[in-house]
Amino acid sequence: MAETLPISPLAPKGGFPMLPKVEGVRFATVSAGVKYQGRSDVMLAELAPGTTIAGTFTRSKTRAAPVLDCQEKLGGASDAGAAIVVNSGNANAFTGIMGVTSVREITTAVADLLDIPEARVFTSSTGVIGEPLPHEKVLATLGDLKSGLSDRAIEDAAKAIMTTDTFPKGSMQTVEIDGAPVRIVGIAKGSGMIAPDMATMLVYIFTDAKIAFDALQPLVAGLCKGTFNAITVDSDTSTSDTLLVAATGASGIEVAGKGAFSAALFDVMDDLAKQVVRDGEGATKFVTVKVTGAVSDEDAKRCAMAIANSPLVKTAVAGEDPNWGRVVMAVGKSGAEADRDLLTIRFGDTLVAENGQIHPDYEEADAASHMKGENVSISADLGLGGGKFNAYTCDLTAQYIAINADYRS
């Protein structure tokens, strides 16, 4: 299926961005034939000694074996080299002891290959859930992976981790700190089973900044809230969501958990998160849901996610119908504190309803014209307090059904 889908109409118009080299990181990809044929499906990122690795992961109770392994390894000693190995086509999730064995086989072999501690090898797997991972196919390609390592192969890496994605996702920021450039580059995959809870499907970000784990980890977790934890395609949270941020320190520039570096890291995470939504299965519209006036930010998020996950709101967007009654419904069911008679709703800049009823000057043609665009904005002000949250989603189309009714066949 993945190979035959047309590229999302919401894909960035310029294609994959030009990403600068980040000192201390090299990539390689191979075709191991885990499931897909005729395309690369394994990627290796080799990281220089001293690289700090932070991460966030799915909070699913049925987390996959590679996720549990990564979580254990986070925060360990960082003086040695490190590696990230990812395969697509099989998620190695719900595979019992076989899944644990597969992770161990791969991490041990990669540790030997690169002469680094096994505790510094992180893996992810993405694809079908519940089928044993044929890890021997991955092991057979390790020699080719090592000999193929290149500091220019990040676009290939972004392609190797795709499943139902229709385009590879990359982003970058260069930020000047103490007069010298610090680079941040990242890649991501994901288009279905997207309702991240701590992270999204698979995201890998690399920087040559120098930063300790104790500063990087809370920074990454904090920035997740408004980026990967603010997106949803279908309300379905994956067993495998993983975000790893690797800071090689090769620039020699020490950074803290705030300021220019934090802002640049946010920009990369924000861009990648929105690219995941832009590749939402069957998506034809990118939707920003802005909730303000809630009693707290948590309540605003609850409300924004209820709107963003409502099948009736999402099908109305697909039909270019400014059906604000369904927005009212979603606010009402969200569980957030709300008073029907204080509610204000806008589509784009058009004021639709105020104080619990339709605005006297509202012309449906204005809202309908906004809905015809590729970017749709739905705003709800609850009129109760200062809590706010922006969520990002896409519309729900017949193509989503078509993709998911026969993904495995």
Added chain:
Amino acid sequence: MAETLPISPLAPKGGFPMLPKVEGVRFATVSAGVKYQGRSDVMLAELAPGTTIAGTFTRSKTRAAPVLDCQEKLGGASDAGAAIVVNSGNANAFTGIMGVTSVREITTAVADLLDIPEARVFTSSTGVIGEPLPHEKVLATLGDLKSGLSDRAIEDAAKAIMTTDTFPKGSMQTVEIDGAPVRIVGIAKGSGMIAPDMATMLVYIFTDAKIAFDALQPLVAGLCKGTFNAITVDSDTSTSDTLLVAATGASGIEVAGKGAFSAALFDVMDDLAKQVVRDGEGATKFVTVKVTGAVSDEDAKRCAMAIANSPLVKTAVAGEDPNWGRVVMAVGKSGAEADRDLLTIRFGDTLVAENGQIHPDYEEADAASHMKGENVSISADLGLGGGKFNAYTCDLTAQYIAINADYRS
């Protein structure tokens, strides 16, 4: 839209059931032209003096004006006659003070018409949210409604309250108590925006049993848990969900909140709830999700609803794909206590996975054959405790998108 949809393939094969007359209730319907043309869209049920009326309602924070009015009136004196008035085509929801006025205009006029207290007139409205209800169209038909009252018109009543429903929904039970028959009949409407929270879209049940409000109300609320609160079509909770149970007492048989009457009332509620699912927008399969082994019934419900609401599970059912990995995903995201390695999953009678991995004897052909049927059963045992819950839903098809992308046009 409602008029042109083909009848759901899951509709009861025998059509609308033969419902017995319930002494103390008469029905009438008219075409008021609220929104639909060429069909009836208002129904009146006249109830004899002394009728006890219990009910449950949506817990949405954006409840419609008629719902708020019904909630206030519940439990009042019941010696006088009573009435239920329902219009389709317009939900009178999010209509501010205009909505309150519309309710008052209708209830006052009906009270005058039937010479009963205004506090005994209950109304519901169902249809588009956010547009003012043209209540003068309803008022203009009251004379016709009164002259049309008949104790045989319940099927017409079931038809008048339909919106995107493709078939009218009715159910009955007759139960012998103290050697005499007590009758229970009910009608319901609903097919989208179905994820009831205390009740479903609109349900009216009538019985000639004699029962006090203080016994009937907790009975109805309790029976809701396993019936209307156990179904979901699209996870979207309506602003207007209303269930009213009217006991005329005309049989002279006093019943309590348990025993044979309770069992018969459950059967009627269960049947109507499942008929709502069977008319789920675009549905081609009726799905029973059984969760057992949870730490509590509440946790079992959380898990069952996560499976029943997952777009990825529902599209897999539409595609007749026994994609149990998606069931694992839904268990994991549900928030219910779960241990991946204790999980058992079945499609129909086929044991698919046990102890966190695929069963060695599992043959996909067996599960695939079950998925081809009209009734699909998905069972998950969490292996932790005695908590259990059954949820009922339908598949998610391209037809759901088609119906909802242009419902208003």
